[in-house]
Amino acid sequence: MQTAAIPQHPVETTKIQFDSLGLSEPVLRSIQRLGFAHPTPIQAKVVPVALTGRDLIGLAETGSGKTAAFCLPLAERLTSGQGIAALILSPTREIALQTQAFLDIFGQDHKIRTACLIGGVTMGPQVRALHQNPDIVVATPGRLIDHMERGTAKVGRIHHLVLDEADHMLDMGFMPQVQRILAELPVERQTLMFSATMPPPIERLAQQFMINPVRIDILPDGGAASGISHRLYMVEEDDKKACLLALLGQELGSTLVFIRRKVDAEWLSGMLEREGHPVERIHSNLSQGERTQALQGFREGEHRILVATDIASRGIDVPRVRHIINFEMPETVEDYIHRAGRTARGTAKGIVSTIATWIDKPRVKEIEQTLGEEIPRCTVPGVRPYVELTPRTSLAGGRKNMRVKRR
Numbered sequence: 522m523q524t525a526a527i528p529q530h531p532v533e534t535t536k537i538q539f540d541s542l543g544l545s546e547p548v549l550r551s552i553q554r555l556g557f558a559h560p561t562p563i564q565a566k567v568v569p570v571a572l573t574g575r576d577l578i579g580l581a582e583t584g585s586g587k588t589a590a591f592c593l594p595l596a597e598r599l600t601s602g603q604g605i606a607a608l609i610l611s612p613t614r615e616i617a618l619q620t621q622a623f624l625d626i627f628g629q630d631h632k633i634r635t636a637c638l639i640g641g642v643t644m645g646p647q648v649r650a651l652h653q654n655p656d657i658v659v660a661t662p663g664r665l666i667d668h669m670e671r672g673t674a675k676v677g678r679i680h681h682l683v684l685d686e687a688d689h690m691l692d693m694g695f696m697p698q699v700q701r702i703l704a705e706l707p708v709e710r711q712t713l714m715f716s717a718t719m720p721p722p723i724e725r726l727a728q729q730f731m732i733n734p735v736r737i738d739i740l741p742d743g744g745a746a747s748g749i750s751h752r753l754y755m756v757e758e759d760d761k762k763a764c765l766l767a768l769l770g771q772e773l774g775s776t777l778v779f780i781r782r783k784v785d786a787e788w789l790s791g792m793l794e795r796e797g798h799p800v801e802r803i804h805s806n807l808s809q810g811e812r813t814q815a816l817q818g819f820r821e822g823e824h825r826i827l828v829a830t831d832i833a834s835r836g837i838d839v840p841r842v843r844h845i846i847n848f849e850m851p852e853t854v855e856d857y858i859h860r861a862g863r864t865a866r867g868t869a870k871g872i873v874s875t876i877a878t879w880i881d882k883p884r885v886k887e888i889e890q891t892l893g894e895e896i897p898r899c900t901v902p903g904v905r906p907y908v909e910l911t912p913r914t915s916l917a918g919g920r921k922n923m924r925v926k927r928r
Contacts, residue, residue, distance in 0.1 A: 533585070534559040542568040547630030548597050555626060561586035566737045568593050571713060576734040578687070578727065579715040582862060585739070587715045588623050591683050596627035598681070599656050601634065605674070607657040607681035608706070610665070610699065612690055613832055614639040614809055615816065617659045620685065624657055633657065638674065640664045641809030648673050662690075662698035669705065676702070680710045687714035688723045688855060696726075703730060717862055718855045748865035752874045753885065753896040755907035762792070764876050765848055767901035769798060769826065772872060774843025775819070778828045779860050781849045789848065790828040799824040805832050831856055839863070847875040850884050854891045874899075879907060 539552050539560055560568070563581040570577050571594035581587055595607050611617040621637040628635065636650040638660035644667070651658075651673050658665070658674065668674035682703075684690045690699055712731045717740070719727070728734060756764050769776065778793075780786050783804040790802035801815040801824045819827040820839050831851065842864045851857045857875075864871025875896070877885055889895050900906045 534561050535565045537565055542593075543572050544568070544593060544597055548593060548627060551596070551627045551629060552593075557589075561590075562739050563587055563737065564590045564593070566739070567591070567713075570735050570737070571711075572597060574598075574711050576712045576731040577714070578719065578724070578731075578734050578736045579713065580717070580719050580736070580738040580740050581715075582717050582740060588620055588685070589627075591685075591713050591715060592620070592623040592627050595657060595681060595683070596624065596631055596633060599628075599631070599633055601632045601656055602654065603656070604678050605655060605658050605676065606679060607683070608665075608676060608679045608702075609657065609659045609683040609685060610690060610702070611659060611661055612686045612695065614641055614661060614812065616685060617661055618813075620659045624659065628657070635659060638664045638668055639809065641807075641812070644668075644671075644673075662695055662702060665702060666698060669702075676705050677707065679706050682706060682710055682712045684712070684714045684727075687716040687727055688718050688720065718858050720855065748870045749861055750870070750872045751861075751892065751896045752872065752899045754874060754876045754899055754901065754904075755909060756876060756878065756904055757907055758878050760904050761848065761876050761878070764901055764904045765846065766796060767904060768844075768846055768874055768876075769793075771901065772844045772874075773825075775822070775839070775841055776826045776844040776846060777842055777860075777863050778826060778846045778848050779851070780828060780830060781852070783830055785849075786828050786830050793826060793828070798826050800826040800828060802828040803832070804830040831860070843871060845871065845873045847873070847877075850875065850877055850881045854884075854887050857888050858891070882909075 536559060539557065540549055542560065542565065544552075563579055563585050567577065567579050567590040571591065579587060579590060591609075599606050609617075609620055611620060617637055617639050621635050624633070624635045634653060634655040635657045636647065636653075636655035636659070638647050638658060640661055640663055647664075647668065651668065665674060669676065684699070712734070714727055714731070714734075754764050754768070765778070778789065780789055783806045786802045786804045790800050793800040801818055803812050803815045807815070815827065816839075818824050845860055845864050847857070847860060851860055861873045864873065875885075885896065898906070898909075
C-alpha cells in the first residue's frame, strides 16, 4: 500500500513527541515514513489508554486523526500469524478502504496482514484474502455477515473491536447487524468507539457493549469543526435550483452538494452537467469501482463538483473541499455536523451553505441550537428570499403579534 493512499490534510497537532506515547521503534518508523511529526490531540490522549487494553469512547471532530488513533495501538499490540485478532467495523466502503490503507502502512514492520470486506465488489478476492490468515479485518457490517454465514470469516477469537463512526454504526439502520456480529465475539475483548458525534441515547446503548470505558472528548462546543462559515438561504421550493446555480457561480472552489435520495443525485448531477458544470455523483447504487473513480476524480480535480447522498458525509476524505452545499436539509442534526465536517479539515477554512424552505424551519432551529448561534440568512442575486415570519410579544397585555423579518 502506497503512502499516497492515505488522505493528507492540515491537522492541528500537539507539541509532544510520538515516542512519548509508548509506541515501539517499528511503529515509530512507520509514522516517520508518513511524515507525521507530532500527534493530534485525539491521538495523544487515545494511544496511551488504548495501549493498556482499556475500553474507550473517543469523540473528536472529523479530520482530527481518529483513524490513526486506533490503528497505532492495534499495530502495536497485535502479533502476526495468530488468526483474526482484531475487527474494525465501518459504516461505509470508503471509510473501510481508508482504514485499510492506514493499517497497511503501520503494520508493515510488524508483518501484520489486513483483509478488507466491503460490499459492491466480488467475494472471490475477499475469500482469498481471508484464506491468507489476516490479523485484522476491516469490514462493513453487511458484507462481514455474508462471510460469517458462508463460514469464510471466523470471529470467535477476536480480542480487539473498533466501531468507527459509532453513532452511525449504532443507529436503527445498523443496530441489528451490529448486535448479530457482537453476539459472535468473545465477551472478553477491548472495545474502542470513535465518532464525531455521540448523542446521549446512543452513548448509553454503546456502553452496554463496553466495560468501564474511558471517555475522551475533545469536541469543540456545538460539535462542529472550527473554521466553518455557516450560511442559510431561505427560498421558495421552486427557486432552489436557481439558488444552487447562483452559489456554484459565486464560490468556485471544490464543492460537495448533498441530496437525500439516490434518484435525485442522478437527476441533479445530470442537470448540472447540462448547465456546463464539471460534476460527478456518488451514492450506494453505484458499483464500488464507479464510486472509487468518482471520488478519485474529485480528489484530483477532474470535476469540481461532487453530488452525494449521505453515504458520503462519512465516507469522503478529501483534503481541500472548499464549499458544502446542502441542496436538501439533512434528516438529523448529526448528519448536518457530518456533512459540514467534509470541509475545514484541520486548520483549513470552509463554507457550509444550506438551501432551505419554510418546511425546513424546525430542523434549522435544531441545528442552530446545536451550533449555539443563529445561522446568518443570506441571499443570491436573482433569487427572491423567503420572507420569514417570527413571533413578537406585544408590550400591551402580552399578546403575540407577527413581525415580518426581511433578509
